[in-house]
Amino acid sequence: MAPSDPRTQSAKQILAPLNLTLSEQRIAVIGANGSGKSTLLRLLNGLVAPSTGSVHVLGHSTHTEAAAVRRSVGFVFTDPLSQLVMPTPQEDLELSLRRQKLGKAERRSKARAILASYGLEHLAASSIYELSGGERQLTALATVLAVDPQILVLDEPSTLLDLRNTKLLMRRLEGLPQQIIMSTHDLELTRDFDRVLVIEQGQLAFDGAPHLALAAYRKLVE
Template identity: 55%
Template structure:
């Protein structure tokens, strides 16, 4: 498994007030953790900072304080290397799928690895078959179910053979059947998985879970204990 090291990581962004004054909003503060487990869940309320934390892992966001390393690579300093190592699955697969069909999207992901077009097409179809998606290879992305789109999205990430898969609330937009299907596919991955989720059943299957609240890690431990902590937190009135 890869080693993901957060050392007092913080993220702040500039915001402007009504009169044009600029100040900074803190999205993450003091995140410290050494993540080496195979399955890691990140749970927390909307706006807590989960997505920002995940985006740091493959350079979609940058820390403004502290240090983050993935197997010794700083994502902000070497985005090319980190995106070969860390694949990112978005909440909405339509944010990720840019071609008209699943096969075309897979071919796009394989373009750097396979220069020959026929080989690329053959490998794209093989990957879709391996994930139970061969029958939709040439269908329009817009004709697929939400679960099928998310599985295709996952396949495009896996095509480049990353060491780590990061998934940002991958089951949020899905019905129960597809949520279970996508969750099972995530848990079956050979790669290390870091998943932010509101699906507490999915989080419970992880090896470790972090609870993020107001940009801070307020609990880090076993999934069952983390979920209990999160439930208690959600029953506590938010500060005014």
């Protein structure tokens, strides 16, 4: 697969053709800014389309079965304000739960229960803009997971978080049953993953165990 940037007709190649099967439970993607990490992740739920080749997720093509792919893949952006579209956490969760065709009262009750499970119930009616970075990121995660995707993709979710909130986020991810594919600049976060991909200038520079991938990446940087 080789992705094209939908915003431009330029022939610039963002990622070289890749042949990957991503089957491990926890996969991290690391690399410099502009290396192609985010583009790789966005290929996984059809936010970016490949210019050649194809991407299949759980047997569904992102080109011809985009709706099925997006039901299966939850995507968490670097900046939660990019995806929290309603004024409050409660309303955002209720909006997400509409996909489950629940009644209004049931959506309200379920949204409140989800927020409580994240320790956010007291913020249910707060403005999204009054929340801390960690609270926003947990709200975004809760909103994505509310509809039970099979795969969770996170694009540098700790970039805007301090150490305490980063640890809180990672603890939340540890107990999830979903397959997790996450890009990050925080190399420490990758140590407990099953597999790490190193992307360098649009190329897959390394693919393997975390300690080997980190060594390969540091060598590239040096």
